[in-house]
Amino acid sequence: MTSPAPIQVRVTHRFKASAERVFDAWLDPEKARQWLFTTRATPLVRAEIDARVGGIFRLSDLRDGEEVEHTGKYLELDRPRRLVFTFGVPKYSPDYDRVTVDIVALDSGCEVTLTHEMSPNAEQYRDGAQKEWARLLGNFDALLGGDSRFVPHG
Template sequence: MDNYSRTTLKMTRIFDVAPKRVFDAWLNPEMMRKWLFTLEGTNKAAHSNPQVGGTWEIIDHREDKDYRAIGEYLEIDPPKKLVFTFKMPQFSELEDTITVELKELKQGCEMTFTQNIIVPHEENWTKSDIEKALGEYHDGSEHGWNLMFMGLKELVETGKVSYKG
């Protein structure tokens, strides 16, 4: 038996701006530091080398700790599709894959977000332990992305995020 399982989180959001504006918010460090795994008030670093094989990094400082999120760009097709890896090395070396697809609408755009989540198993886990962990990882990720996507929507539609953390 593998020492991990996978689950998929899929979310869709509508934005009242062109796809390019949302696409840029995923790649531009000045925009990333305001919503992606961080807030402007707690962000210590936001770096992005937006090319296939390039890397990105966010460092957020909360409760006297630094939280680091990193990844590599696998596919960049502006302003339609972005695929990248995501991991937080302080918690795990396992890497999720995230796909962001943008579709132009008559008014604004639709973003479809898909995260392939890898869930590590602990020793002696039963099938029900694994199912419980898959649900917790899925729901926890969904909660976190919901909060981030509220900030993303505000950022791309108004130019700023009012919530400071």
């Protein structure tokens, strides 16, 4: 019996920063704490990144006085072209998704295509995930000096 296909969310964003700079910033805990899985209402209070295949990351935000952990394991790190990692928020679900970040160098900057694969029963989260990744990549771009408006958190 064939398993149902995962729900896929795909977001593409062009950065003025180089592919190397974008790749490295994904794995830098100080940069990640400023943009990844964070909002003004939910600042990151912890950012731990073990940037190697098999290494894990733990990023925790604060919601109503309680830490909520976003965690995963790096499956592939191919600098500066590709990152693949699992992603989950154990407080809300035991499931782990798969996120692939493909980075293509351009004459001026780079283009990132992020593909988030969720479980087949996650259809109701598709639109929200797409909007959230687009927002996060916009903040990431601004952090790196692009044109998007960046509002620092924390």
